Amino acid sequence: MNPVVMELTVRGLLGRRRSLLLLVLPVLLLGLAALTRWASGASPSASAGLTDGFAMGTLLPLMCLLIGTGVIGPEIDDGSIVYLLAKPVPRRSILLAKLAVALATTVVFAVLPVMAGAAIAGDVELRLTTAYGVAALLAGVAYTALFLALSVLTRNAVVVGLLYALLWESVLGGYVPGVRDVSIRQWALAPAERMLGYRASGWGVDSAVSMPVGLTLLAVVTVGVTWLAIRRLTTLRLAAAD
Amino acid sequence: MSTITLTGVSRWYGNVVAVNDVTMTVGPGITGLLGPNGAGKSTLISMMGGFLAPSAGTVTLDGGTVWRNPAIYRTIGLVPEAEAMYDMVTGWQFLLANARLHGLADAEAAARRALETVEMLDAADRPIATYSKGMKQRVKMATALVHDPAVLLLDEPFNGMDPRQRLHLMDLLRRLAAEGRTVLFSSHILEEVEQIAGTIEVLVAGRHAASGDYRRIRRLMTERPHQYTIASSDDRRLAAALVAAGAADGVTLAGGSLAVQTSDWGRFVHALPRVARDAGVRLHDVAPADESLESVFAYLVAR
Numbered sequence: 001m002n003p004v005v006m007e008l009t010v011r012g013l014l015g016r017r018r019s020l021l022l023l024v025l026p027v028l029l030l031g032l033a034a035l036t037r038w039a040s041g042a043s044p045s046a047s048a049g050l051t052d053g054f055a056m057g058t059l060l061p062l063m064c065l066l067i068g069t070g071v072i073g074p075e076i077d078d079g080s081i082v083y084l085l086a087k088p089v090p091r092r093s094i095l096l097a098k099l100a101v102a103l104a105t106t107v108v109f110a111v112l113p114v115m116a117g118a119a120i121a122g123d124v125e126l127r128l129t130t131a132y133g134v135a136a137l138l139a140g141v142a143y144t145a146l147f148l149a150l151s152v153l154t155r156n157a158v159v160v161g162l163l164y165a166l167l168w169e170s171v172l173g174g175y176v177p178g179v180r181d182v183s184i185r186q187w188a189l190a191p192a193e194r195m196l197g198y199r200a201s202g203w204g205v206d207s208a209v210s211m212p213v214g215l216t217l218l219a220v221v222t223v224g225v226t227w228l229a230i231r232r233l234t235t236l237r238l239a240a241a242d
Numbered sequence: 243m244s245t246i247t248l249t250g251v252s253r254w255y256g257n258v259v260a261v262n263d264v265t266m267t268v269g270p271g272i273t274g275l276l277g278p279n280g281a282g283k284s285t286l287i288s289m290m291g292g293f294l295a296p297s298a299g300t301v302t303l304d305g306g307t308v309w310r311n312p313a314i315y316r317t318i319g320l321v322p323e324a325e326a327m328y329d330m331v332t333g334w335q336f337l338l339a340n341a342r343l344h345g346l347a348d349a350e351a352a353a354r355r356a357l358e359t360v361e362m363l364d365a366a367d368r369p370i371a372t373y374s375k376g377m378k379q380r381v382k383m384a385t386a387l388v389h390d391p392a393v394l395l396l397d398e399p400f401n402g403m404d405p406r407q408r409l410h411l412m413d414l415l416r417r418l419a420a421e422g423r424t425v426l427f428s429s430h431i432l433e434e435v436e437q438i439a440g441t442i443e444v445l446v447a448g449r450h451a452a453s454g455d456y457r458r459i460r461r462l463m464t465e466r467p468h469q470y471t472i473a474s475s476d477d478r479r480l481a482a483a484l485v486a487a488g489a490a491d492g493v494t495l496a497g498g499s500l501a502v503q504t505s506d507w508g509r510f511v512h513a514l515p516r517v518a519r520d521a522g523v524r525l526h527d528v529a530p531a532d533e534s535l536e537s538v539f540a541y542l543v544a545r
Contacts (some may be wrong), residue, residue: 004342004343008328008331011330012328015330015331016330078324079326080327082320082322083327083385085293085312085344086291086315087314087315087340088312088344088345089312090312167405169359189304234310236293237288237293237391238293238294238322
């Protein structure tokens with residue numbers, strides 16, 4: 001990991017006007033959480049419904065998409081990545097530095113808001129907050145790595161990412177049972193379900209896969225897409241339209 | 243002293259051949275890579291800079307391959323054609339970051355020296371987003387020089403520069419070459435290349451069309467008629483004056499501008515300002531017509 005690359009990445013991610021977008025969804029979630037608490041009398045199952053549907057299903061993948069593509073996509077699009085690549089620095093450490101910044105940003109702007117949302121909306125001894133915190137962290141890592149890799153692999157990373165996060169996971173995942181098994185969100189919910197024990201079914205926390213399967217698949221996807229992204233960055237074509 | 247060697251280099255994208263079997267050696271001194279737009283100059287420079295794998299052939303720097311070898315960037319400084327930079331940082335922060343990425347022992351001194359070389363120290367504390375095109379070009383140049391490289395690759399460095407900046411950059415390139423560096427720059431304007439390049443490599447439609455010093459290339463090119471497009475306060479009067487002065491072989495007035503043909507561009511270029519002044523005509527725009535240039539290049543290929 002290269003500290004200079006990390007510094008430039010942080011400036012690029014948070015220094016642009018686009019960074020304001022990173023605040024919109026978390027603020028919206030906290031507002032909805034307060035509303036849910038008021039409307040449901042702080043019921044954990046209402047809280048789980050909000051966290052599962054909006055926080056995990058919409059906010060987290062969208063934030064990870066913004067962050068994962070934001071740390072490298074614009075530089076590849078406008079060609080300024082050449083200033084990083086034309087240096088005697090292994091491409092691997094460039095990519096890992098960007099991934100590290102993206103993951104830290106994901107924790108601050110997505111994982112912590114998900115936890116805060118669950119805590120505000122209604123919880124018992126912070127059980128829901130902890131369980132969803134673990135799920136959000138695991139899913140956040142996998143989503144961010146996936147979307148970062150996508151933006152190295154294709155110029156249409158945002159579109160592909162949106163299709164995956166919203167269409168595949170949320171819409172198709174809701175109707176087609178098999179699709180639910182191939183979903184970062186479902187894999188990450190497995191440990192949350194296990195942590196909540198007997199309360200899980202009562203509060204409506206439910207994963208399509210078992211915990212060992214979920215954790216294994218998360219690890220395989222995260223490591224796999226990162227490896228692919230490093231390979232692609234090593235041979236990234238930078239040529240003018242000429 | 244470093245040398246880039248291309249041996250039988252081709253590059254194709256699907257069915258389109260961008261660079262076709264090019265063999266050349268680029269050594270110390272200034273080499274101009276001349277060719278019309280779309281000739282494959284950027285593709286060739288990308289391959290020399292290790293950003294593109296040749297589809298066939300080899301590109302080596304002092305005997306070592308450049309593809310997938312980031313170590314070459316200790317030796318190579320690159321000025322890309324794209325204007326985009328890290329807009330949100332200041333010139334100073336950007337140069338310092340570049341120096342640190344190179345792992346230089348005294349990054350601050352190197353950044354300051356590079357900014358000094360391109361005369362950008364005064365504006366170094368402003369965000370790059372506020373720079374003019376010429377200033378950005380100079381900062382790009384500084385990033386390429388920050389690690390004191392033996393080889394400089396510049397893709398269309400004179401694009402968008404005003405005449406004063408152009409002269410300044412030419413001086414700088416001459417100075418760098420005099421220090422024993424290998425400097426290669428691309429351009430589609432013969433006059434630009436001719437002024438500073440010791441060696442000229444002509445690329446047309448992906449093929450290496452000609453190679454040599456400027457006299458040889460110039461002779462090849464001046465055998466062909468040149469064409470200029472001129473916009474002035476009184477095209478008709480200027481046309482008559484140019485013909486009367488014997489500075490042009492033919493003139494055409496059409497489409498609101500004046501097209502001039504000459505077989506001796508040197509004489510024309512020197513005569514034009516004098517003739518215009520004597521005739522009381524104000525020149526708004528003088529440009530070599532691209533078509534003519536293309537036809538010269540086409541002529542070189544057909545040769």
